[in-house]
Amino acid sequence: xxxxxxxxxxxxxxxxxxxxxxxxxxxxxxxxxxxxxxxxxxxxxxxxxxxxxxxxxxxxxxxxxxxxxxxxxxxxxxxxxxxxxxxxxxxxxxxxxxxxxxxxxxxxxxxxxxxxxxxxxxxxxxxxxxxxxxxxxxxxxxxxxxxxxxxxxxxxxxxxxxxxxxxxxxxxxxxxxxxxxxxxxxxxxxxxxxxxxxxxxxxxxxxxxxxxxxxxxxxxxxxxxxxxxxxxxxxxxxxxxxxxxxxxxxxxxxxxxxxxxxxxxxxxxxxxxxxxxxxxxxxxxxxxxxxxxxxxx
Ligand SMILES: Nc1ncnc2c1ncn2[C@@H]1O[C@H](COP(=O)(O)OP(=O)(O)OP(=O)(O)O)[C@@H](O)[C@H]1O
Ligand SMILES: N[C@@H](CCO)C(=O)O
Numbered sequence: 001x002x003x004x005x006x007x008x009x010x011x012x013x014x015x016x017x018x019x020x021x022x023x024x025x026x027x028x029x030x031x032x033x034x035x036x037x038x039x040x041x042x043x044x045x046x047x048x049x050x051x052x053x054x055x056x057x058x059x060x061x062x063x064x065x066x067x068x069x070x071x072x073x074x075x076x077x078x079x080x081x082x083x084x085x086x087x088x089x090x091x092x093x094x095x096x097x098x099x100x101x102x103x104x105x106x107x108x109x110x111x112x113x114x115x116x117x118x119x120x121x122x123x124x125x126x127x128x129x130x131x132x133x134x135x136x137x138x139x140x141x142x143x144x145x146x147x148x149x150x151x152x153x154x155x156x157x158x159x160x161x162x163x164x165x166x167x168x169x170x171x172x173x174x175x176x177x178x179x180x181x182x183x184x185x186x187x188x189x190x191x192x193x194x195x196x197x198x199x200x201x202x203x204x205x206x207x208x209x210x211x212x213x214x215x216x217x218x219x220x221x222x223x224x225x226x227x228x229x230x231x232x233x234x235x236x237x238x239x240x241x242x243x244x245x246x247x248x249x250x251x252x253x254x255x256x257x258x259x260x261x262x263x264x265x266x267x268x269x270x271x272x273x274x275x276x277x278x279x280x281x282x283x284x285x286x287x288x289x290x291x292x293x294x295x296x297x
Contacts, residue, residue: 001036001078001109002297003033003034003035003296003297004294004296004297006031006101007030007031007292007294008029008030008031008032008104008136009025009026009135009136009288010025010026010029010086010092010093010094011024011026011092011093011135011136012026012092012093012165012251012256012258013091013129013132013252014222015200016217016219017193017215017220018197020129020131021143021145021197022141022143022144022197022201023132023141023142024135024140024158024163024287025135025139025141025142025287025288026093026285027287027288028086028092030083030084030085030097032080033083034080034108034109036078036079037078040061040077040078040079041078041080042079043082045083046082046084048085048088048094049088059102060098060101062102063098063101063102063105063106063126066126067105067107067110070122071106071110073106075106076110078109080105089171089172089174090168090171090172090251091250091254091255091256092167092252093136095132095174096123096127096136097132099123099127099133099136100137101292103123108294116138119292120134120137120138120151124146129146130142130144131144134151134153135288135291138155138291139287139288139289139291140157140287140288140289141155141157141158141159141204142154142155143155156205158287161246161263162260162263162266162267162284163259163261163266163285164258164259164266164270164273164282164283164284165257165282166256166259166277166280166281166282167280167281167282168231168255168279169280169281172229172254172255173253174252174253177226180226189220192220196218196219196220197215199215200216209260212247216247216248216249216260217247219249223250226250226253226254230254230257231255235277236248237257239273239276239277240257240259244265244269245261246259246260248260267284270282
C-alpha cells in the first residue's frame with residue numbers, strides 16, 4: 001500500500017441561530033499520515049492530542065472499524081501518525097473531525113468508494129447531528145437538516161467576512177453543554193427562533209452582513225441557556241462589536257466564541273482583542289472550502 005495523508009478541517013457549528021443545522025469549515029486541521037504496518041499503531045504528535053489510547057482502542061480506529069463493518073469489510077492493520085491544530089472540547093468540532101477521519105480511513109484502507117453523502121449519513125448517525133460533520137466532509141458553509149427523514153444539505157462556498165475565534169484555556173464537553181438546554185420549546189419560541197434563523201441565512205445569501213450579525217446575536221434555541229457556561233460571554237460580544245464585528249456567537253457548544261468581521265479588517269483588530277483577553281488564543285482563521293481530503297505519497 002502506498003502511504004497516504006488524510007486532512008480533515010475543524011468546524012464551527014450553529015453560528016448563532018442555526019442550532020444543529022449550520023456549520024462552517026475552518027482552516028484548522030486534523031491530519032493522519034497512514035502507512036502499512038504489521039499491527040495497529042497510533043503515534044500522536046500534537047499538544048492538542050492529550051493522553052489517549054494509542055492502539056486498537058483509539059477513537060479513530062473505533063470509528064474506522066464501525067465503518068468497515070457497516071460495509072461488510074475488516075480494517076487491515078496500519079500505522080497512523082496524528083497531528084492536530086484542533087483543540088479538544090472547545091467548540092471547534094474536534095469530535096466530528098475525528099469521526100470523519102475514521103470514516104475516511106476505512107474508506108481508503110478497505111476501498112469502500114464511499115460518496116460524500118454516504119460519509120455524511122454515517123457520520124451523522126454517530127454524532128447525532130450533522131452541523132459539524134457536514135462542513136468537515138464538504139468544506140464551506142453547510143446548511144443542513146435531518147427533519148425530512150434524510151440528511152439534506154445546501155453548501156455555500158463560505159462567508160464574505162473575516163472569521164475570528166476566541167479560544168479559552170478550558171474545555172466544555174458538548175454533552176454537558178447540551179444538558180442545560182430545554183427538552184421542548186413553545187410554539188411561540190420555535191416560531192420566533194426559526195424566523196431569526198431564516199433571516200440569518202437569507203442575509204448571508206444576499207450579502208447583508210450587518211443584518212446577518214444582528215440575527216447571529218439573537219438566537220433563541222441555545223445561546224440564552226449556555227451563556228452562563230461561557231467565560232466572558234458578554235464582554236467578548238461587546239468588545240468585538242465595539243471593534244467592528246458584525247456579530248459574535250458561541251462556536252458549537254462552546255466555550256470558544258466566534259466573530260464575523262468585515263473582510264480585510266480582522267488582522268488589524270486581533271492584536272487589540274488579544275491584549276484585552278490575554279488568557280485566550282485569539283486568531284483569524286480561514287474558511288476551508290475543500291472538506292476532507294486524501295492525498296497519496
Ligand atoms: N483527534 C481525536 N482523537 C480521539 N478522540 C478525539 C479526537 N478529537 C476529539 N476526540 C474526542 O471528542 C471529545 C470532544 O468532543 P466534544 O463533542 O465534547 O467537543 P468538540 O467536538 O471539540 O466541540 P463541538 O462539538 O462543540 O464543536 C474529546 O474529549 C475526545 O474524547
Ligand atoms: N449543534 C451542536 C454542536 C456541538 O456539537 C450543539 O450546539 O450542541
